[in-house]
Amino acid sequence: xxxxxxxxxxxxxxxxxxxxxxxxxxxxxxxxxxxxxxxxxxxxxxxxxxxxxxxxxxxxxxxxxxxxxxxxxxxxxxxxxxxxxxxxxxxxxxxxxxxxxxxxxxxxxxxxxxxxxxxxxxxxxxxxxxxxxxxxxxxxxxxxxxxxxxxxxxxxxxxxxxxxxxxxxxxxxxxxxxxxxxxxxxxxxxxxxxxxxxxxxxxxxxxxxxxxxxxxxxxxxxxxxxxxxxxxxxxxxxxxxxxxxxxxxxxxxxxxxxxxxxxxxxxxxxxxxxxxxxxxxxxxxxxxxxxxxxxxxxxxxxxxxxxxxxxxxxxxxxxxxxxxxxxxxxxxxxxxxxxxxxxxxxxxxxxxxxxxxxxxxxxxxxxxxxxxxxxxxxxxx
Amino acid sequence: xxxxxxxxxxxxxxxxxxxxxxxxxxxxxxxxxxxxxxxxxxxxxxxxxxxxxxxxxxxxxxxxxxxxxxxxxxxxxxxxxxxxxxxxxxxxxxxxxxxxxxxxxxxxxxxxxxxxxxxxxxxxxxxxxxxxxxxxxxxxxxxxxxxxxxxxxxxxxxxxxxxxxxxxxxxxxxxxxxxxxxxxxxxxxxxxxxxxxxxxxxxxxxxxxxxxxxxxxxxxxxxxxxxxxxxxxxxxxxxxxxxxxxxxxxxxxxxxxxxxxxxxxxxxxxxxxxxxxxxxxxxxxxxxxxxxxxxxxxxxxxxxxxxxxxxxxxxxxxxxxxxxxxxxxxxxxxxxxxxxxxxxxxxxxxxxxxxxxxxxxxxxxxxxxxxxxxxxxxxxx
Numbered sequence: 001x002x003x004x005x006x007x008x009x010x011x012x013x014x015x016x017x018x019x020x021x022x023x024x025x026x027x028x029x030x031x032x033x034x035x036x037x038x039x040x041x042x043x044x045x046x047x048x049x050x051x052x053x054x055x056x057x058x059x060x061x062x063x064x065x066x067x068x069x070x071x072x073x074x075x076x077x078x079x080x081x082x083x084x085x086x087x088x089x090x091x092x093x094x095x096x097x098x099x100x101x102x103x104x105x106x107x108x109x110x111x112x113x114x115x116x117x118x119x120x121x122x123x124x125x126x127x128x129x130x131x132x133x134x135x136x137x138x139x140x141x142x143x144x145x146x147x148x149x150x151x152x153x154x155x156x157x158x159x160x161x162x163x164x165x166x167x168x169x170x171x172x173x174x175x176x177x178x179x180x181x182x183x184x185x186x187x188x189x190x191x192x193x194x195x196x197x198x199x200x201x202x203x204x205x206x207x208x209x210x211x212x213x214x215x216x217x218x219x220x221x222x223x224x225x226x227x228x229x230x231x232x233x234x235x236x237x238x239x240x241x242x243x244x245x246x247x248x249x250x251x252x253x254x255x256x257x258x259x260x261x262x263x264x265x266x267x268x269x270x271x272x273x274x275x276x277x278x279x280x281x282x283x284x285x286x287x288x289x290x291x292x293x294x295x296x297x298x299x300x301x302x303x304x305x306x307x308x309x310x311x312x313x314x315x316x317x318x319x320x321x322x323x324x325x326x327x328x329x330x331x332x333x334x335x336x337x338x339x340x341x342x343x344x345x346x347x348x349x350x351x352x353x354x355x356x357x358x359x360x361x362x363x364x365x366x367x368x369x370x371x372x373x374x375x376x377x378x379x380x381x
Numbered sequence: 382x383x384x385x386x387x388x389x390x391x392x393x394x395x396x397x398x399x400x401x402x403x404x405x406x407x408x409x410x411x412x413x414x415x416x417x418x419x420x421x422x423x424x425x426x427x428x429x430x431x432x433x434x435x436x437x438x439x440x441x442x443x444x445x446x447x448x449x450x451x452x453x454x455x456x457x458x459x460x461x462x463x464x465x466x467x468x469x470x471x472x473x474x475x476x477x478x479x480x481x482x483x484x485x486x487x488x489x490x491x492x493x494x495x496x497x498x499x500x501x502x503x504x505x506x507x508x509x510x511x512x513x514x515x516x517x518x519x520x521x522x523x524x525x526x527x528x529x530x531x532x533x534x535x536x537x538x539x540x541x542x543x544x545x546x547x548x549x550x551x552x553x554x555x556x557x558x559x560x561x562x563x564x565x566x567x568x569x570x571x572x573x574x575x576x577x578x579x580x581x582x583x584x585x586x587x588x589x590x591x592x593x594x595x596x597x598x599x600x601x602x603x604x605x606x607x608x609x610x611x612x613x614x615x616x617x618x619x620x621x622x623x624x625x626x627x628x629x630x631x632x633x634x635x636x637x638x639x640x641x642x643x644x645x646x647x648x649x650x651x652x653x654x655x656x657x658x659x660x661x662x663x664x665x666x667x668x669x670x671x672x673x674x675x676x677x678x679x680x681x682x683x684x685x686x687x688x689x690x691x692x693x694x695x696x697x698x699x700x701x702x703x704x705x706x707x708x709x710x711x712x713x714x715x716x717x718x719x720x721x722x723x724x725x726x727x728x729x730x731x732x733x734x735x736x737x738x739x740x741x742x743x744x745x746x747x748x749x750x751x752x753x754x755x756x757x758x759x760x761x762x
Contacts, residue, residue: 046605074603118509128499222455224427
């Protein structure tokens with residue numbers, strides 16, 4: 001099934017409103033793609049255009065109110081939202097600010113605290129000058145943080161969300177299985193990247209917002225580069241890391257291949273990576289923290305060798321390629337059933353790095369691999 | 382050639398610094414993907430991850446300084462930038478804010494105005510709470526707008542930038558020419574979307590960040606929806622609108638097809654759209670304004686019929702799918718050689734809409750089609 005039943009959005013809104021009451025917020029003011037989509041189901045690639053701001057207000061009771069450019073009205077009207085207020089954007093004099101201020105004044109009391117996500121992993125997707133205009137146009141109302149409401153809600157996925165991530169992971173698995181069709185010694189890396197995206201589409205991805213990787217002798221230099229035109233050669237380690245989308249939900253995992261027989265150092269490094277992700281997987285039960293998963297992997301990875309510059313060893317995923325929590329020493333988020341995580345250990349090998357990534361689901365009991373679990377042996381092409 | 386010669390970045394920086402001197406700015410503070418890439422050449426799809434903030438400071442003299450997560454250091458070191466300061470992100474206590482504040486204090490005087498793009502089409506890509514912390518950590522220094530410096534610079538493309546957009550448009554043309562291979566009566570629209578993205582990749586796109594479109598009887602209801610699973614049927618008008626990327630630069634244009642013979646209303650509407658874009662094309666010379674192009678098209682389009690909800694009839698494009706200026710009545714930006722524009726007329730037909738879009742280059746003399754100019758007859762599949 002595409003999308004969600006209206007009841008799912010009603011539950012999300014009710015949960016947000018419950019937390020708003022606890023924290024004294026009269027409304028949420030939301031500006032980014034996943035924030036709007038979470039409460040409305042509004043799914044479009046039009047966010048690629050930076051031109052127009054989009055706003056959603058979640059009041060303390062009742063359904064959310066959309067304050068959006070008129071170009072989006074027809075599509076928003078297909079969602080469960082029925083209060084849709086539009087302006088003709090872009091408007092160089094007043095790009096929705098007055099309409100937004102009027103709506104906030106209508107929906108909230110004079111002394112309202114209006115929660116706008118302002119913490120880690122967020123930004124406010126509207127011009128800063130307009131935000132400042134808005135703050136002076138709403139009187140004594142204050143724009144504050146959202147007390148982590150969005151983070152807490154989005155971090156735990158519903159069954160319907162998990163089903164979409166599971167499908168995305170399966171599509172990725174089918175595409176990864178076909179990599180030997182498109183990659184062998186002599187194939188330029190940029191051609192592999194193009195063809196891998198094609199495989200993702202052929203296997204059912206709606207679109208492919210993310211692909212990174214690398215291929216160099218004995219590892220790679222970093223994991224976020226676009227492809228070079230350099231052909232694969234024997235001794236390279238090829239890595240592909242994709243975030244493909246199914247119905248608005250991501251997978252995010254990678255695979256490695258040795259071009260020709262792998263050296264012992266590479267075989268050992270790959271086995272160490274899988275040992276690390278397997279150990280974190282075995283530990284990943286409700287109540288365990290993100291920090292503990294980090295330390296479990298890091299102990300295995302840094303036994304006598306350097307770490308990488310990635311900054312973390314995994315993260316949440318869902319509507320965005322990366323979400324909370326982060327597998328870092330300072331993130332003490334407790335795992336809960338319904339969280340979807342990446343386990344993403346990295347290791348340095350003779351000045352290069354290797355990374356490995358899996359996607360897992362936290363359940364009441366043992367976790368579940370959403371990406372197909374692999375063994376310690378690196379694949380060879 | 383991929384990327385740009387270092388001299389190109391030096392020219393961009395020198396132009397920015399000249400305008401900074403004129404406007405009294407001691408530095409620019411940049412936070413978004415195109416802003417950083419414009420001055421550095423830093424190209425990665427890793428921005429898809431919302432987790433980490435990235436910063437670039439353009440001081441009043443000298444080269445820009447990157448303040449970025451350590452995961453990006455290796456790739457940034459491949460650019461012409463040599464002052465790269467990193468922290469291990471994500472850091473839940475201090476996600477680069479102190480490092481950024483220290484760097485701003487080092488590079489600017491105590492009473493500095495630091496320009497951060499804050500106007501139309503911009504946002505600040507860092508947590509709002511962190512921006513507020515930053516403002517209190519830099520003493521008497523003020524974060525102000527950038528006086529439109531980024532907009533003015535990016536709006537006029539260099540020859541090297543134009544070459545990349547031209548290539549993107551050509552790739553799009555080859556993909557559009559192959560649409561009859563993938564679309565005919567009975568084909569579900571989502572399958573067409575997947576296969577069209579595949580065609581874009583086969584024809585050389587690096588990736589396909591944007592695809593929208595529609596297919597309904599006698600037009601479509603909006604132009605930003607993702608694909609439904611509905612099969613094409615005779616009497617539908619299919620529209621595909623793509624923003625594919627070549628070396629970090631976009632094309633953004635569309636094509637329409639009638640499934641089976643088109644009705645007279647559709648044939649007339651399509652001819653009217655092309656008449657409108659042709660008229661704007663003929664007029665698009667240096668000194669003419671964006672507003673004038675709007676009125677030229679709008680007069681042809683609304684002769685006795687309603688407009689659409691798009692809000693504008695074209696826009697700039699380049700490093701982003703949509704850029705300044707906007708073809709709206711209030712945008713009096715004068716065209717200059719080196720601007721790349723979309724002409725995007727839309728028309729209402731019996732409760733549905735049709736849109737048409739071309740990409741053109743403004744030169745010293747007559748403009749040039751970057752997308753292949755089409756005639757008034759709607760194509761039939």
